[in-house]
Amino acid sequence: MGSFLSKNEFPVDGRTVLITGGSKGLGLNAARQLAEKGAHVIIVARDAGHLQQGIAFVSKGARSPDVQRFHHISADVTSAAECARVVAEAVEWNHGSPPDIVWCCSGSAHPSLFVDTPLPQFQTMMDSNYFSSVYMAHAVLSVWLKNTSSLSSSSSSPAKTAAIDDGTEEKQHDSAASDAEAKPPARHIIFTGSFVSFYSFTGFAPYAPSKAAVRSLADSLSQEMNLYATALPHEPRVRVHAVFPATMPTQSLDDENAVKTDVTKALEEGDQILDPAECARRAIAGLERGLELVPTSAIIRLVMTSVLGGTIRGGFWRGCVDTVLGWLTMVVMVFIRWEMDVKVARWGRENGVSGMKKDR
Structure with missing residues (x-):
């Protein structure tokens, strides 16, 4: 998977996609582009007005408007109960079937100096970015995998049972091949990280x-889902991904810059800025290639390769390329860290501890 020779690993035509944080930014643009590829789309956010505007924008991109369906749900996904409600409503709206793909795009940022940050903000960041992903993943995986214990206890697979009754390996092989062909496409859960994940x-x-x-959650669940894939070979496989968007010129960025110190802005100079639509396009292209970790800019990929650790590499050849890039990037990062340390130290000498320029 992840090879340039592989088929589309992220088919969405006729499938149902649920996107949290889907009323603006990356989530909204991903929803529109998936609608253009034939998906039924549910977007989730808090603000009902933004949701109505968002679903109108998404539905205008429908490839088959007479067939595709669109829905929005107002919810606070930092609540476990709300996430469970969202999934239940999505199942009901989708004629009793759970969504095939869930993309957790909701989140927020409060970039400020540590000791100047109000203590409640630390909890808000974890709730908004991490726990919103945990709760939504737990809610949807509980639906996707809810019958696993009963299925597991009764399985030897049909192919294996046939082979035992018959005493022939040939029938087992033919049955397994037939089952593989009939197996439904994988389900996907997608988390949204950041450059600062690395x-x-x-x-x-x-x-x-x-x-x-x-990012750690994605790595952990990616391996854990192999348990279900092998124990339940006739059920849809669950694939886990994390997308790492570049900086996007959105209202969220304006809100971040309102609290960001001058020293942080200085360290960000040269950061690549991507339009949300382009960021979504790159993210979806990476998912279609079968990547589990999906960088959306060259600098994010380079930094990512230097800290991959036990992360799946996305195929042999990509793994080889990323390993070489990782070696090179680790050397470069020594100098980047040194340069940034020098900048921060110089800033402290010249401007003090506020993080702001003295002349402001």
């Missing part, structure tokens, strides 16, 4: 840990 710096202490936790 590398944080001055001003992001309140925010970066929540995004690092999201």
Whole structure:
């Protein structure tokens, strides 16, 4: 998977996609582009007005408007009960079937110096970015996997049972091949990380840990889903991904910049800015290639390769390329960290501890 020779690993035509944070930014643009590919779409956010505007925008992109369906749900996904309600409503709206794909795009940032950050903000960051992902993943996985214990206890697979009754390996092989062909496409859960999931710096202490936790959650669940894939070979496989969007010029960025210190802004100079539509396009293209971790810019990919650890590499050849890039990036990062440390130290000498320029 992840090879340039592989088929589309993320088919959405005729499938139902649920996107939290779907009323603006990356979530809204991903919803529109998936609608253009034939998906039925449910968007989730708090603000009912933004949701109505968002669903109108998404539905205008429908590839088959007479067939595709669209829905919006107002909810606060930092609540476990609300996430369970969202999934239940999605199942009911979808004629009793759970969504095939869930993309957790909701989140917020409060980039400020650690000691200047109000203590409640640390909890808000974890709730908004990490726990919203945990609660939604738990709600949808509980639906997707709810019959696993009963199925597991009664399984030897039909193919294996036939082979035992018959005493022939040939029938087992033919049955297994037939089952593989009939197996439904994988389900997908997608988390949304950040550049600071891999590398944080001055001003992001309140925010970066929540995004690092999201990446760790994706890695953990990615491996855990193999348990169900092998124990229940006739059920849809669950694939877990994390998308790492570049900085996007949105209202959220304006809100971040309102609290961001000058020293943090100085360290961000040269950061790549991507339009939300382009960011969504790159994210979806990575999912279609079968990537589990999906960087949306060259700099994010380079930094990601230096800290992959036990993360799945996305195929042999991509793994080889990322390993070489990781070696090179680790050397470069020594100098990048040194340069940023020097900048911060110089800033302290010249401007003091506020993080703001003295002339402001």
